[in-house]
Amino acid sequence: MxxxxxxxxxxxxxxxxxxxxxxxxxxxxxxxxxxxxxxxxxxxxxxxxxxxxxxxxxxxxxxxxxxxxxxxxxxxxxxxxxxxxxxxxxxxxxxxxxxxxxxxxxxxxxxxxxxxxxxxxxxxxxxxxxxxxxxxxxIQPRFVFRLDITPSLDELLASFHPKTRYNIRLAQRKGVKVRMGKREDLQEFHRIMEITGLRDGFVVRSLEYFQKMYDSLQPQGYLELALAEYEGKTIAGIICLFCGSKCWYLYGASSNEHRNVMPNYLLQWEMIKRAKDRGCTLYDFRGVSGDLNPDNPLYGLYRFKKGFNGELTExxxxxxxxxxxxxxxxxxxxxxxxxxxxxxxxxxxxxxxxxxxxxxxxx
The missing domain is CATH 3.40.630.30 (Gcn5-related N-acetyltransferase (GNAT))
Known part of the structure; x- marks a missing residue:
């Protein structure tokens, strides 16, 4: 060798x-x-x-x-x-x-x-x-949720928690629209990301970092940005990474406004469909806490990802x-x-x- x-x-x-x-x-x-x-x-x-x-x-x-x-x-x-x-x-x-x-x-x-x-x-x-x-x-999360997306879309949707299915359909009924973003959309995504970080208590990387990530990864097909819009405003966004047959949910951002129309649920569902279209077999929701106590401040993140019926992986x-x-x-x-x-x-x-x-x- x-x-x-x-x-x-x-x-x-x-x-x-x-x-x-x-x-x-x-x-x-x-x-x-x-x-x-x-x-x-x-x-x-x-x-x-x-x-x-x-x-x-x-x-x-x-x-x-x-x-x-x-x-x-x-x-x-x-x-x-x-x-x-x-x-x-x-x-x-x-x-x-x-x-x-x-x-x-x-x-x-x-x-x-x-x-x-x-x-x-x-x-x-x-x-x-x-x-x-x-x-x-x-540096990387030790606990993640991973979803096998080889079943049909109907089978996947049916496997979700009833509340998760309800929230996906609620977003659709309320008129939330999801579109794939471009480089110029990063500024708005980053603005919402800053709001999310302040609300949830984590530090957000600079706009320049996201631009460099986009420039390095997107031309080779490794990155996709999706945005959720409601009443003409961008209210949430998601960045996923791709390699081979796998997709990773890397960043999610949501505004403090219109959270009741559940844009994050629809964004995940649309990106799962996008991953299937690209031939992926695994959708990785990435990090959750290994402390499953409902009093843990991170429990809400665990509950959100668990609703998509992925496998908790340590x-x-x-x-x-x-x-x-x-x-x-x-x-x-x-x-x-x-x-x-x-x-x-x-x-x-x-x-x-x-x-x-x-x-x-x-x-």
């Missing part, structure tokens, strides 16, 4: 798009989205010219220290039960990581928690498993290959505190700016 760094991009891309474990976050186009803060390296393991494994590695310098971390979102792409290939890949990635002065390599494979063999294999290769993320503490979580134990410990203890402070400050500033803008508009 041969370990190749930054080899043939077309061969790499074709492998990711066609492999059962291929993921849009492992594409070179996703690397382009992240390149402002992460330096991408893509590697393959080849045998006789045929790709057996691939991995997108994103390098980032950690704050306050002159060290790097490496992250492979939903990687690697390979038969994870082929231990010989997996070992060859990780042994070489470990060497590459040391050359780049990385304190760790983080992966979060698209693998079920029930796959004990794989978890054991990763531990044999020197990985440490992180299982503490019940809500959204990890992944094996994040696995870290520790390369510098001292700085890894510092990072593990310090980063959650740093992120929490940064999030609170950012939300406070955004809320102040939003209120000032609304006040000036009203005046």
């Amino acid at each position: 041969e370990f190749i760094i930054n080899g043939d991009p077309h061969k790499y891309t074709n492998f990711v798009k066609t492999h059962p474990k291929g993921h849009v976050l492992q594409t070179l186009e996703w690397a382009a989205v992240k390149e402002d803060n992460w330096r991408p390296i893509y590697v393959t393991v080849e045998d006789g010219g045929a790709v057996k494994a691939s991995m997108l590695l994103l390098l980032r310098q950690l704050p306050f220290i002159r060290k790097n971390m490496i992250y492979s979102p939903r990687g690697p792409v390979c038969d994870m039960h082929d231990f010989d290939t997996l070992k060859f890949l990780m042994d070489n990635v470990r060497k590459l990581a040391r050359e780049h002065d990385a304190i760790m390599l983080k992966i979060d494979p698209d693998i079920s928690i029930n796959d004990k063999i794989l978890a054991d294999n990763l531990k044999k290769l020197g990985f440490v498993q992180n299982m503490e993320a019940l809500n959204f503490e990890g 992944f094996i979580g994040e696995f870290d290959m520790v390369l510098n134990p001292f700085w890894y410990t510092v990072w593990q203890k310090g980063m959650p505190v740093f992120r929490n402070i940064r999030r609170k400050i950012t939300l406070k500033l955004k809320k102040t700016k939003f209120n000032d803008t609304r006040g000036n508009t009203q005046n």
